[in-house]
Structure formats: C-alpha cells, structure tokens
Amino acid sequence: MTRTLRSGSASGGGALYVFAVCRDLDPDSLGRSPGLTGEEPPRVLPLGARLSAVVQTVRADDFTDEVWQERLADQEELGRYARAHHSVVTAVAGSAPTVPLPMATLYHGDGSARAALASQAARFDRALDRVAHHAEWGVKVFLSPSMARDHTSREVAAAAPSDRARPAVGSGLAYLNRRRNIQENRQRRHVEAGLRADAVDEAFRRVAAEARRLRLHSASASEDQGVQVLNATYLVAEARSAELHRLAESLREPGDVRVTLSGPWVPYSFVGEVEG
Incomplete structure (x- = not known):
C-alpha cells in the first residue's frame, strides 16, 4: 500500500521512506547507495531481534498526495524514483531475505515506522520464510x-x-x-x-x-x-x-x-x- 503524506503534514520537515523489511541484514550491504538522494543516505532501522527496515529520511514536502500524483503523470521522473527504489531493494536482497515495500511507503519518523512495521512482524516472517534463498x-x-x-x-x-x-x-x-x-x-x-x-x-x-x-x-x-x-x-x-x-x-x-x-x-x- 502506498502511503503518501497529506498536504501540509510535517511541512518543511522530514519524513521516513521505507524501501524494504529484511531478516538478519548486514548494514554494510547498503554500500554507498544514494537511494532517493534525500536528507541522508539509506540506513537500517531495527524492528526487533532479527527484523529490520531499510529507510531513508526525505523531505516531507516531496511526498504529499498532490506532489506524488504529479510525479505519477511524469514518466521520466517516476522512472527515476522507481530505479532508485529498486536499486536499494536489490542491494539488500543480495545479502538477506527481503520483502520489498511499494514505492512511496512513508511514515512521519522512526517511532511511527517502527511501531507500524513491528506490529506486522508475524506477517513479515511468513513472507520472509517463503522467499528466503529463492x-x-x-x-x-x-x-x-x-x-x-x-x-x-x-x-x-x-x-x-x-x-x-x-x-x-x-x-x-x-x-x-x-x-x-x-x-x-x-x-x-x-x-x-x-x-x-x-x-x-x-x-x-x-x-x-x-x-x-x-x-x-x-x-x-x-x-x-x-x-x-x-x-x-x-x-x-x-x-x-x-x-x-x-x-x-x-x-x-x-x-x-x-x-x-x-x-x-x-x-x-x-x-x-x-x-x-
């Protein structure tokens, strides 16, 4: 499910973009990927003993509903985001079982992302069991x-x-x-x-x-x-x-x-x- 931000929410501030959820991920697998060229490079957000999310801080104003709808209508710009998203997911999937999330999956910060994703740990575990080493x-x-x-x-x-x-x-x-x-x-x-x-x-x-x-x-x-x-x-x-x-x-x-x-x-x- 794509989670864009409502217009005006966290205006001028940062939002947390989530690329994927992984199991036993080595943070070094991210390398020096620029991701979406946000406020900081992609990083690992721990969700529990073995699960973690791959995230990046981005400008909230770049992911409001209105801005995202405009981006969907611009094939060149949308393609750039899709390639950046896929590049990060591919990098981590090469070293750990990975569940990729849809483009524009966003939260207002580490706390809200951790709470929402950790609450679905059982579902992530089932999916990771299915795709591990596949x-x-x-x-x-x-x-x-x-x-x-x-x-x-x-x-x-x-x-x-x-x-x-x-x-x-x-x-x-x-x-x-x-x-x-x-x-x-x-x-x-x-x-x-x-x-x-x-x-x-x-x-x-x-x-x-x-x-x-x-x-x-x-x-x-x-x-x-x-x-x-x-x-x-x-x-x-x-x-x-x-x-x-x-x-x-x-x-x-x-x-x-x-x-x-x-x-x-x-x-x-x-x-x-x-x-x-």
Whole structure:
C-alpha cells in the first residue's frame, strides 16, 4: 500500500521512506547507495531481534498526495524514483531475505515506522520464510511469427469456399459458410495456443516453489516476436537455478514455440500479502 503524506503534514520537515523489511541484514550491504538522494543516505532501522527496515529520511514536502500524483503523470521522473527504489531493494536482497515495500511507503519518523512495521512482524516472517534463498524468474512463451502467419493463411483459405458445391455468389449460405470457417479456425488456434502455454507452464511449475500467470501482453507489444501465449513468473530456490536454466534451454529447441527466461529478480510477486 502506498502511503503518501497529506498536504501540509510535517511541512518543511522530514519524513521516513521505507524501501524494504529484511531478516538478519548486514548494514554494510547498503554500500554507498544514494537511494532517493534525500536528507541522508539509506540506513537500517531495527524492528526487533532479527527484523529490520531499510529507510531513508526525505523531505516531507516531496511526498504529499498532490506532489506524488504529479510525479505519477511524469514518466521520466517516476522512472527515476522507481530505479532508485529498486536499486536499494536489490542491494539488500543480495545479502538477506527481503520483502520489498511499494514505492512511496512513508511514515512521519522512526517511532511511527517502527511501531507500524513491528506490529506486522508475524506477517513479515511468513513472507520472509517463503522467499528466503529463492529468486523470481519470468517466463514468456511466443508462437513464432511464421506459425502465426500460417494460422492466418489457413484461416483465409478455410474462409474461401471451394469450387466444388460452391453456393451462388451473394447467397446467404456462402456468407454463413465463410463466417463459420473463420470462427472454427480461430477457436482451433485458441485451443492450440492454450495447450502449448499450459505444457510449458506445467514444466516450470515442477521446478518452482510457487508460480503466477500474468496478463498476456497485447499483440502490438510482441508482434515482432510472435504471438504471446504465456506470461508467467516463478519463485525458484537458488539451489534449483541450474535446473531451471536446463529446462529453459531444452524448450528453446528449434520449433514453432519460443521461450524466454529472465531473472533472477527480487521476488516482488510473492510477498503481496504484506503491506507497509
């Protein structure tokens, strides 16, 4: 949950920006990261015996509701904040189990942040148990452009009635036959694509601890790569990363299906039950 500050609250003063909650974090893992270039560099805020938060003091006036809404409308500025946020989270996740919090998770100071986050210690512990020694990997599957074109060609061919027993030009029967053939080919293509996506997804799920299927990208976003039939993310134990790569390579053999593997990433997709 994004926590911006109400206009005028702590005006001119500082606010505490929270990047993530970690377990057994070594403060040196922060290095010299500037974070959001706030009033001071990122630091560690202890929450208990083993939990700590990665925080940074920022100007409260930079994170009011009004200012944040303006930032959301400025893609360049929003991208800068997103990269800075991700850079800090990635740095600490490389040395300790980490639950990243959404951008613009803010509190009025150390005390309020510590009280709010420590009250959710049990939820953080569950999420940290889940992602410890795991990473997130993205998998996308595309039907090759040639296969997509082949489907289209077959659809057009099926829509054209044969010379034999062809209905009279302009007849309602000819129109209905064309429409039925187009619909049947579209349904067949949909079923075939679904079966291919399911087979790849099932193979990766056998390696993963958890998995999520995401919304497919639009045709315009992936048309140069082919038709996307699977967009998924998997939580995979570090000890099985080599197995994951072997599986991806085996599925990249020449054919009409292309599999792309990306990662490893901080497991953002598998800590959704925890909010700052």
